[in-house]
Amino acid sequence: MSSAKQKTLVLKVGGALLECDMGIARLMQTAASLLEQGKSLVIVHGGGCIVDKQLQLNGMTTEKKEGLRVTPPEQMPIIAGALAGSANKLLQSAARAAGIHSVGLCLGDGDLLNAEIKDEQLGAVGQVTGGNPAYLNFILAQGWLPIISSIALDLDGQLLNVNADQAATAVAKLVDGKLVLLSDVSGVLDGKGQLIPSLNAAEIADLVKLGVIEKGMKVKVEAALEVAQWMGEAVQVASWRDAAQMLALTKGELIGTQIQPQL
Numbered sequence: 058m059s060s061a062k063q064k065t066l067v068l069k070v071g072g073a074l075l076e077c078d079m080g081i082a083r084l085m086q087t088a089a090s091l092l093e094q095g096k097s098l099v100i101v102h103g104g105g106c107i108v109d110k111q112l113q114l115n116g117m118t119t120e121k122k123e124g125l126r127v128t129p130p131e132q133m134p135i136i137a138g139a140l141a142g143s144a145n146k147l148l149q150s151a152a153r154a155a156g157i158h159s160v161g162l163c164l165g166d167g168d169l170l171n172a173e174i175k176d177e178q179l180g181a182v183g184q185v186t187g188g189n190p191a192y193l194n195f196i197l198a199q200g201w202l203p204i205i206s207s208i209a210l211d212l213d214g215q216l217l218n219v220n221a222d223q224a225a226t227a228v229a230k231l232v233d234g235k236l237v238l239l240s241d242v243s244g245v246l247d248g249k250g251q252l253i254p255s256l257n258a259a260e261i262a263d264l265v266k267l268g269v270i271e272k273g274m275k276v277k278v279e280a281a282l283e284v285a286q287w288m289g290e291a292v293q294v295a296s297w298r299d300a301a302q303m304l305a306l307t308k309g310e311l312i313g314t315q316i317q318p319q320l
């Protein structure tokens with residue numbers, strides 16, 4: 058087996074998946090199939106839609122700046138509850154139903170990854186700093202599936218809200234793994250809604266300038282590009298919604314858009 062095949066696969070899921078029982082079940086079937094093949098797998102998740110709902114139920118308004126949620130510290134208990142609680146346990150529950158032994162974590166568990174305030178104007182939004190893979194490696198060595206939310210702790214113990222694509226990027230780097238970002242679209246789409254099979258840094262910059270790549274997808278491709286550069290291999294952006302892509306993933310085939318490193 059080549060060393061590339063032995064790399065831990067980090068799958069990031071988020072968005073509307075958390076509101077789609079069929080999508081969650083298919084994701085966990087895919088995970089079960091990868092684990093049966095002896096693959097080492099980590100799931101990192103978001104759940105922006107659950108956060109939106111919980112904040113609304115609590116009479117709070119919310120806004121995003123360039124794809125990142127402005128997080129007033131008083132909203133943090135609700136956001137942490139939505140991501141590290143509701144979303145994380147929803148996925149764990151589906152993992153159990155698919156016969157998977159999982160461990161639900163946030164970025165702060167076992168000091169996996171530390172974080173610091175990213176920008177005072179965004180409030181309690183975290184930017185991941187260094188970490189320690191020991192606890193994650195222990196879980197993986199048992200053959201268990203870590204399911205990690207994007208809630209982090211700073212060195213003083215303050216809870217911080219990290220964008221889940223950026224959290225997945227940091228986890229992939231931590232375990233020197235392969236990263237696949239699964240969203241509700243089949244990959245990065247061009248101005249006509251067609252899938253773009255491959256993108257490099259210059260092409261991404263052009264599409265961002267033209268406004269074709271925006272909002273959450275801008276954060277996603279920039280996170281993907283950072284990991285691709287760091288690892289020297291492509292990061293895939295694809296869809297959890299697409300049954301054919303999920304099947305291809307279990308076969309180790311390339312899916313969605315390949316975000317290419319600069320060689």
Ligand SMILES: Nc1ncnc2c1ncn2[C@@H]1O[C@H](COP(=O)(O)OP(=O)(O)O)[C@@H](O)[C@H]1O
Binds near residue numbers: 271
């Ligand atoms: N060029 C693009 N191609 C595909 N999706 C795009 C593009 N530009 C913006 N988007 C938006 O980005 C969304 C995916 O980002 P995001 O909502 O953050 O996903 P997730 O919550 O799954 O991480 C898509 O549903 C789409 O609305």
Ligand SMILES: CC(=O)N[C@@H](CCC(=O)OP(=O)(O)O)C(=O)O
Binds near residue numbers: 219
């Ligand atoms: C700072 C920031 O934006 N945090 C995100 C974390 C969750 C997330 O990224 O969820 P998706 O993957 O579903 O978008 C948020 O509060 O929505």
